[in-house]
Amino acid sequence: MLHILIQCINYPPEIVGGGKYTGEMVEWLAARGHKISVITAPPFYPQWKIGEGYSGLAYRQEKHHGVEVIRCPLWVPSKPSSLKRVLVWLSFVIPAAPIVFWKIIREQPDVVFVIYPYLFAAPWVRLVSLLSKSKTWLHIQDYETDAAFELGFFKLKFVRWFATLFENGLLRSFNRVSTISRRMLERLKLKGVLPEKSVFFPNWVDTQMIFPTTNSEAFRAQFDLSTKNFVALYSGNMGVKQGLEILIEAAKKLQNKPNIMFILCGDGAIREQLVQQAQNLNNVKFIPLQPYEKLNQLLNMADVHLLPQRADAADLVMPSKLSGMLASGRPILATANPSTQVADTVKNAGLVVPPGDVGAFVEALLFMESNQEQCQEWGKRAREIAIREWDKEQILLKFEQELIITTRIAYNKG
Template sequence: MRIGLLSQWFDPEPGPAALPGVLARGLAGRGHQVRVLTGFPNYPTGRLAPGYRMSRRADETRDGVAVRRVALYPSHDNSPVRRLASYTSFAASALASGTGTLRGLDALWVSNSPITVSLPMWFVRYAHRVPVLLHVLDLWPDSVAASGFLGDGRGRAAAEKCMTGWCAAMYRSAARIGYISPGVGELLARRGVPEEKLVYLPLWAPEETPAPPHTDLRAELGIGPDRIVLVYAGTIGEAQGLDALVDACALVDDPRLVCLVAGSGLAEQRLRERAAASSRDIRFLGRLPRDRMPALMAAGDVHYVSLRPSGMGAYTMPSKVQATLAAGRAVLAAAEGDVATVARDSGAGIVARPGDPDSIADGLREICQLGREKLDLLGLAGREYYRRTFSVATGVDRVEAALRAAAETGRRR
């Protein structure tokens, strides 16, 4: 098949932005001709990756995949205006300078986030008559509202209504719509998406074997082998509800427990001040470079996944869930819905009530009671569950089948 991928984020960007690259390589490895339309890499710093210079467009080949990059305004800071400029600039550039590379495809995979990507998507769908598989990686407008970017003013309701209508138009134009967790599929059905369009496409994690850590992060931080390390890595924002973790640590008197927080975000400074007022061992590491992530993953006996209590929490599946399971590490999930279900079903997780310091503290005490050896066994169970449920091979199988179904729908039309 001739397959296109449309995503604002792509290699060499790390974390969730790396997932489209995994898919592209997987499809190319099965003999498909793959073309990618994306932006110049700048996630998560908002600065261009080394070796790139902004231009109207640039073509390259990565791992046998043809990649067209188009200009955008690089920004990942806390400004809604600059973030919107990044989204809209990519959409405009992709429409003007990139859609030609997606002509003549059998099917197009599209990452739905941000929803401004619909502009080049609709052009390819209707002008080039290419059927679309729309992969709903983030729920809009729900995820934007949960992040706090819409504020609480009178314009919030109007913005949500506009984005809801925009998403509905995207769903109508797609031949198939992938959802990443059962809860998201149920919600999309309630929002009027025909069930025959819906297909379960859970996310995977990058599975390249990482280079051994250059240093032992535990030793570097002066953490002894008897200590039990909880790691949170990712965005430190309002949606993650990390205040409850800081408060929970203050309730646990086991001296073996140490909490490492890596990342940055809107709530970072407030949480640093909150943790400084606690007598517990909570350390903020800031945003670590990509090559330090294997060391951070290895340092944690258990990794923390947290979502603030909200209607959105039941439908959110952070990519760190799959990444933690793939790495064979245990999980403490202060979440509800699909995340809690995976934590339980995998055998790798301990579940606490989100936003409840007492419940999270109970989870921390259970971690300490289990000890490092038993937490390693939980991690092994999680890795086996990942292999069966979320692996790249399984994910590419599912996406490939959905793309074939979309192409068949296009031929019938």
């Protein structure tokens, strides 16, 4: 069995995004008999607030399902900006560094596994690992550097050139680099990562926990919704990358269709901004994040899942929420350019319109509302895609094998 040290900023009890997947991966590996240690931060995402019962000022050691978890100090701003996000990453990486050093040198883990924020954490991990027998694995949930510049967080060309050069060298130095979509995997080649070092490690869904149901009346009633409502659901993080403004604009244009209800479930940096934009709209409801045990009920409440995405974030991120949407057996309406991974995935399970095109989005939603048989067919295909390509057990079994192979192979630098 392997000894794996994982460094990541997001971890349960966070229930959305990377923290959810890291937690499920860790518990699965521990249940298989592997020794896992996790160095992480206190929960703060997507609310951007330190979780109740945790401190951002102190170290804390925990034990969950046989897994050692060490939480390191973290500074969290109430209103995140591009510069403040960088400071958040640094505020975690700096106090985590001595713990990483001690763990690697003292315990000599077989694999050191680094997740977001990799640009700041990975150099230290790579350097220390050279003093040990440990193999290094970098996992990319989204391309931090590319996304920051494409979304306009940083605009100086020299800064981008330097950051890109630094990142590319860093990626090539790891024994393995994985990412969550085929298009994101192709980008690794452009960054100089050798094919034999690259691993496709997608996010997943537990298709036994998330599955189609036929009775959502009781759950809908909690939010004053009935079976007569056509529920267009967005569930997940409310941040800049999602392009959620299109949902509010579409709701404005559909005020004459009161049966169509936009439900926005979640939290994030721009939630309050969206609430303000929708304050006079009767066809928009905001509801809080739901606990995992209610996730299947939430997803099955939808008549259509909404998956907005900004054009400049294309193939830099792969929305983690997509797997649950597919598994629930409901059709999806996405905004994505035709050549992207999101479009390729959704085209057989719903409709795809250009990012930012409110008119096309409204037209597509009206078509779905008036064509229930077609929606049922899309939902059926969505479920088939989830089982075939996103099943948790299949993906994690392949990942475990890659971990074992990694500990046995010495790669030449590339």
